[in-house]
Amino acid sequence: MPTSTTLPPARRGRGLAVVTALVAFLAALGLSSAPPASAATWPVLRSGSIGAEVTAAQHLLTARGHATGADGAFGPATDSAVRAFQSGAGIAVDGVVGSGTWSALVVTVRSGDSGPAVQAAQVLLNKHGAGIGVDGAFGPGTDAAVRSFQSANGLASDGIVGPATWQSLAGAGGGGGGGGDWAPIIPRDNLPRSAYGAPHHTYPALDLPTATGVPAYAITGGTATAMSNDRCGNGVSLSAGGATYLYCHFDSHAFSGTRTVAAGELLGRTGNTGNSTGPHLHFQVTVDGSLRCPQALVLAVYDGVAPPAPSSLPTSGCVG
Ligand SMILES: [Zn+2]
Structure with a gap:
């Protein structure tokens, strides 16, 4: 805090x-x-x-x-x-x-x-x-x-x-220290802290092994677009502060089209749609055209401390 x-x-x-x-x-x-x-x-x-x-x-x-x-x-x-x-x-x-x-x-x-x-x-x-x-x-x-x-x-x-x-x-102040407002991408009590630090299987990203139907939230305020394709399944692309956050494999969207969302607003509920072998939430961050490792960001949000700037997130080191 x-x-x-x-x-x-x-x-x-x-x-x-x-x-x-x-x-x-x-x-x-x-x-x-x-x-x-x-x-x-x-x-x-x-x-x-x-x-x-x-x-x-x-x-x-x-x-x-x-x-x-x-x-x-x-x-x-x-x-x-x-x-x-x-x-x-x-x-x-x-x-x-x-x-x-x-x-x-x-x-x-x-x-x-x-x-x-x-x-x-x-x-x-x-x-x-x-x-x-x-x-x-x-x-x-x-x-x-x-x-x-x-x-x-x-x-x-x-x-x-x-x-x-x-x-x-x-x-009385606040502001999260990062010049913006941040929220966890799923309820904080859904998974242990260690789940947020796990490497991704193929490229810089994060897979959270959640059950179907878990609420997924906007990590920060921005412009969210509901989308669907064969790979991501039902997903949401969130543009905020020069970064793009992609959520994939939702069971259902919370809305259609594009809307402005605040940190913590419901985007959809997790599931197993698209190229997915079991229920989970895929989350990735792109800045300046490069995928970034989201682990340090989501861990900071989990811990309630000032998160690193998305542009400072590494482009490697989170695949294993
Ligand atoms: Zn994934």
């Missing part, structure tokens, strides 16, 4: 710059590296903002009845949804998600809950390195991630995402 001293990328905007300054100030005073909940400040989001906080706000707008695509980019449709929400909630209609709008927007969620408000919490937990699936189901993995986040941030560790936890999740 990253510590609360992790600095947010500059692109996260003015609100977080204030948080960053405050955290630096507290650190300079020699106060705890885990600031109390009162240190968190809501980020201020407006047209043009991007990042995990925007994705979370979009899920929350959907949860509040203003369905909005959760692509992490605050465009005209998000602006319209924010204004409609503000109007309905009796808040000044300015299209800016500041403290008043955030406070009205968040929904308290806990174990057993499901839906877009849970997805919003999962997106923000991943911003802080939780590495969980954004499936909208508040199960044991999400509960553990919430409690861990709470105890690391001076909050009562009750597993309930209420106003103080939302504020801390949205406002």
Whole structure:
């Protein structure tokens, strides 16, 4: 888990710059590296903002009845949804998600809950390195991630995402250290850690020996295209940050065509389609036209530490 001293990328905007300054100030005073909940400040989001906080706000707008695509980019449709929400909630209609709008927007969620408000919490937990699936189901993995986040941030560790936890999740840095948000490609508890370090049989790639029907998630946010061919079977190609991630042998796609996805969004369910001799998930990464060894990347995501840049992944050494 990253510590609360992790600095947010500059692109996260003015609100977080204030948080960053405050955290630096507290650190300079020699106060705890885990600031109390009162240190968190809501980020201020407006047209043009991007990042995990925007994705979370979009899920929350959907949860509040203003369905909005959760692509992490605050465009005209998000602006319209924010204004409609503000109007309905009796808040000044300015299209800016500041403290008043955030406070009205968040929904308290806990174990057993499901839906877009849970997805919003999962997106923000991943911003802080939780590495969980954004499936909208508040199960044991999400509960553990919430409690861990709470105890690391001076909050009562009750597993309930209420106003103080939302504020801390949205406002207190994070970012995964890599300038982006990352999530495991299958549920973390599905396979042991060693499975992510195994060599591939023929060329740089990774085969995860999962059963049929296991959810497969976007490793990071990007543009995902569902495809099918004789080799890959039912697969998804995900373009993000100059890299292309290919998932193969799905039993079923979660969608057809092309869409923008956030880290942890469901792409499909694993299976045995295409050139495959048994149920498994084939995963490969291409940067600059070369296949890269994905092992170091998926292991970092599994461990919840800052992943290496995909362009730094080796092109050999993972075949055996
Ligand atoms: Zn393979």
